[in-house]
Amino acid sequence: MTHEADQPIEWLRCDAPASDVVITSRVRLARNFAGFPFTGRADTSERAQILRIAQSQILDADLAPKVMWVDITELSDTERRVLVERHLISSNHAEGDQPRAVAVSSPDERLAIMVNEEDHLRIQVIRAGLDLTDAFEQANTADDKIESRADFAFSPRFGYLTACPTNVGTGLRVSAMLHLPALRLTGDLEKVKRAAKGMNLAVRGFFGEGSEAAGDLYQISNQTTLGRSEREILQQFEQVVVPRIMEFERSARLTLAQKRPYFFEDQIFRALAILRSARLMKIEEAMTLLGVVRLGIVSSLINDVPLATLHNLILNVQTAHLQRTHKRNMSQRERRIERAALIRNALKEPNHG
Amino acid sequence: MSHQCDRCGKPATVHEVTVHAGEKVERNLCQECAREEGLVAGPHAPINELITKFVMSHGAAAKKQSAQSPRAKPCPVCGITLAQFKQSGLLGCPSCYTSFADALAPLIERMQQGATHHSGKTPRRAGATVDRHERIALLRRQLHDAIQAEQYERAASLRDQIIQTGEPVAPSSDTPDPQNACGGDDGREAP
Numbered sequence A: 001m002t003h004e005a006d007q008p009i010e011w012l013r014c015d016a017p018a019s020d021v022v023i024t025s026r027v028r029l030a031r032n033f034a035g036f037p038f039t040g041r042a043d044t045s046e047r048a049q050i051l052r053i054a055q056s057q058i059l060d061a062d063l064a065p066k067v068m069w070v071d072i073t074e075l076s077d078t079e080r081r082v083l084v085e086r087h088l089i090s091s092n093h094a095e096g097d098q099p100r101a102v103a104v105s106s107p108d109e110r111l112a113i114m115v116n117e118e119d120h121l122r123i124q125v126i127r128a129g130l131d132l133t134d135a136f137e138q139a140n141t142a143d144d145k146i147e148s149r150a151d152f153a154f155s156p157r158f159g160y161l162t163a164c165p166t167n168v169g170t171g172l173r174v175s176a177m178l179h180l181p182a183l184r185l186t187g188d189l190e191k192v193k194r195a196a197k198g199m200n201l202a203v204r205g206f207f208g209e210g211s212e213a214a215g216d217l218y219q220i221s222n223q224t225t226l227g228r229s230e231r232e233i234l235q236q237f238e239q240v241v242v243p244r245i246m247e248f249e250r251s252a253r254l255t256l257a258q259k260r261p262y263f264f265e266d267q268i269f270r271a272l273a274i275l276r277s278a279r280l281m282k283i284e285e286a287m288t289l290l291g292v293v294r295l296g297i298v299s300s301l302i303n304d305v306p307l308a309t310l311h312n313l314i315l316n317v318q319t320a321h322l323q324r325t326h327k328r329n330m331s332q333r334e335r336r337i338e339r340a341a342l343i344r345n346a347l348k349e350p351n352h353g
Numbered sequence B: 001m002s003h004q005c006d007r008c009g010k011p012a013t014v015h016e017v018t019v020h021a022g023e024k025v026e027r028n029l030c031q032e033c034a035r036e037e038g039l040v041a042g043p044h045a046p047i048n049e050l051i052t053k054f055v056m057s058h059g060a061a062a063k064k065q066s067a068q069s070p071r072a073k074p075c076p077v078c079g080i081t082l083a084q085f086k087q088s089g090l091l092g093c094p095s096c097y098t099s100f101a102d103a104l105a106p107l108i109e110r111m112q113q114g115a116t117h118h119s120g121k122t123p124r125r126a127g128a129t130v131d132r133h134e135r136i137a138l139l140r141r142q143l144h145d146a147i148q149a150e151q152y153e154r155a156a157s158l159r160d161q162i163i164q165t166g167e168p169v170a171p172s173s174d175t176p177d178p179q180n181a182c183g184g185d186d187g188r189e190a191p
């Protein structure tokens, strides 16, 4: 593993479009090689064969200046969790000893290709802020380059064939990670979630399917992959769906600031004060408070904490990152102590460089 | 419209309508009981969320005669059965899409908000091997449908796709009947 916490990882950038609400945009293409069963049905030797084919094709395809191939079966549990916390692989992909890998563009981590997940290839590209078009271009180019050396399972009627029919057609999933703290504070979050489901979107927490929303972060994504072209799916999502939800959050922030300024500022400075003082910090509490402080920063109420510091904390307070920093497994109590110390140190007054 | 589970009395989330010998039987089940009866997929969330209401033409009766039922015939390429797919939510191989075409088509249509056909990227290599006429005939049929439905944006994008193939937008007399376009979908699939 060559990850370093202070590398310029794409999703920690802070200068991105619409980043007051949109943390990241993500695009994923599901692909399978023709002539093999889908991963779940493939035996160990078939999976090993798929892995070898994918490895040579991905590494020869010149997808990025530097592409790192990570054989997940060779990693420790903590290293696997680090990949999950960085959103490079799914939790499912971290489990088990069957042949599986992920290819990651380094050091930006914009491109990550999971091999032998539910589908043979899951080509994922991430961008900070709202920038799905650019993310799609990179994913599409990677797909073209790999496809020029491989036969993908495809039918004219159903498009790209995937293990689960919910992905069939374009195999394209577009998603955005949104920061919606004001909607929680005004109590309008459920209304917006219902509206999102009405627009046929999936709404999930920070860590994907079934996870709770940590730090008021929500992932929304398209549900249908068949019948519309990639451009149509993208356009609808980027120009209609996300802006609509963004507007809900922005108007909730405005309402709070104008109609309940003391409550609004109290929430924000109280969160900052706790983070600057606490000696024991659970992960859930840390994420919630960091989310509220982020709201204070993008609302220009907190001016002595750079957004980059905050984004780095969101990553480094996670359990596996914490253990990796300290190079050992820690008990829950130790983690709470070290997490609180890490946060206090990063948010120390006066501001460090 | 809040039903209780027929088996245990908890709130029902799965409503199954079985048509058997022309008779409609409705059952309401909670998630756990539905899972035990194999009606919803277990660990795979998306399909689990999607298949909460469906019509099956085979039902409890068909289960008993499963061994002989044509529905129970496994995919000849990978060997999974339709029942296994319904359990896991996952198909076994690309050929499953043709092996289970009859059962899958309506399911996909429901999952995909009424969409039945791909409209989007085609792999370049597949473009060369998949029957080119079929592909163009399909695009033309989709274009026709889009114009009928007054979906002009979609129509424009389909027209562009046809132009990109180098073929005329309107069919000439020697192109195959567009009716055949959906016949064989196995162009790209495993041998």
Ligand SMILES: [Zn+2]
Pocket: B005, B006, B007, B008, B009, B010, B029, B030, B031, B032, B033, B034
């Ligand atoms: Zn029940």
Ligand SMILES: [Zn+2]
Pocket: B075, B076, B077, B078, B079, B080, B091, B092, B093, B094, B095, B096, B097, B099
């Ligand atoms: Zn099969």
